[in-house]
Amino acid sequence: MKRIQRSELIVLKSEKSGENHRLVTLFTSNSQIVRALAFGAAGSKSAMRGLTTPFCLCEGELYHDPVKDLWRITHLSGLDLYDGIRSDLKKFYTISLLAEIILKSYGGGDEKAYALFKKTIGFIDRAEKAEDVEKLLVFYLWRYLKMSGVLSDPWECGSCGRTVATSETVYYTGDGQFSCRSCCGESAGELNHRALNYLYMTSGMTFEEALPVETDQSILATVKKSLILIAQSLIEYPLKTLKTGSMFI
Numbered sequence: 001m002k003r004i005q006r007s008e009l010i011v012l013k014s015e016k017s018g019e020n021h022r023l024v025t026l027f028t029s030n031s032q033i034v035r036a037l038a039f040g041a042a043g044s045k046s047a048m049r050g051l052t053t054p055f056c057l058c059e060g061e062l063y064h065d066p067v068k069d070l071w072r073i074t075h076l077s078g079l080d081l082y083d084g085i086r087s088d089l090k091k092f093y094t095i096s097l098l099a100e101i102i103l104k105s106y107g108g109g110d111e112k113a114y115a116l117f118k119k120t121i122g123f124i125d126r127a128e129k130a131e132d133v134e135k136l137l138v139f140y141l142w143r144y145l146k147m148s149g150v151l152s153d154p155w156e157c158g159s160c161g162r163t164v165a166t167s168e169t170v171y172y173t174g175d176g177q178f179s180c181r182s183c184c185g186e187s188a189g190e191l192n193h194r195a196l197n198y199l200y201m202t203s204g205m206t207f208e209e210a211l212p213v214e215t216d217q218s219i220l221a222t223v224k225k226s227l228i229l230i231a232q233s234l235i236e237y238p239l240k241t242l243k244t245g246s247m248f249i
């Protein structure tokens with residue numbers, strides 16, 4: 001292991017440690033999650049004080065102390081503090097949910113996970129409409145779950161292998177699998193064909209292309225609810241942000 005690592009990173013979590021230090025959980029540009037101590041960062045005069053809060057984008061230098069097996073942040077410079085997220089609770093809780101999913105799924109296990117998260121934060125930060133924040137949550141979750149390799153194609157029945165027609169409803173049956181109506185069990189979550197078509201249409205697009213695609217609020221709500229439930233069922237830990245931010249997500 002290299003003792004010194006320089007990386008672009010995003011702060012996911014920050015906790016006070018001791019008198020005036022912070023224990024910071026970072027998502028680095030190679031999609032690794034690193035917990036590192038920022039000495040003195042909670043002190044009022046520390047240059048790291050403003051940067052060691054969620055969800056700052058920074059350029060950082062980390063030092064690994066082999067004796068204590070501990071990472072320390074030796075330098076941080078801010079690249080984007082995302083002021084749009086800090087002044088809007090819907091944006092803040094949406095990003096908090098994404099960060100919690102990353103933390104509880106250990107980064108998702110794909111090297112592109114960081115790039116997807118960074119891009120999504122940037123778009124949510126600049127979003128002008130609440131609806132766009134919801135769309136970005138859906139785009140992110142779909143891509144993240146697919147990227148993590150935990151989700152099968154909903155347009156192919158996981159039980160009988162049949163390709164599901166675009167007019168049909170599919171059912172989430174757990175363990176990353178979708179089924180057609182005749183194969184699904186009783187407790188399966190439903191993704192109706194309008195919701196599925198919205199996913200179909202936007203899944204191959206860039207965010208720039210997908211955001212202007214019009215959809216009604218009920219479809220967006222269905223897709224959002226389904227994907228959050230799927231993420232929750234795959235992670236197996238309760239997502240705290242769903243409770244604390246339930247009014248905004």
Ligand SMILES: [Zn+2]
Nearest residue numbers: 157160180183
């Ligand atoms: Zn089937």
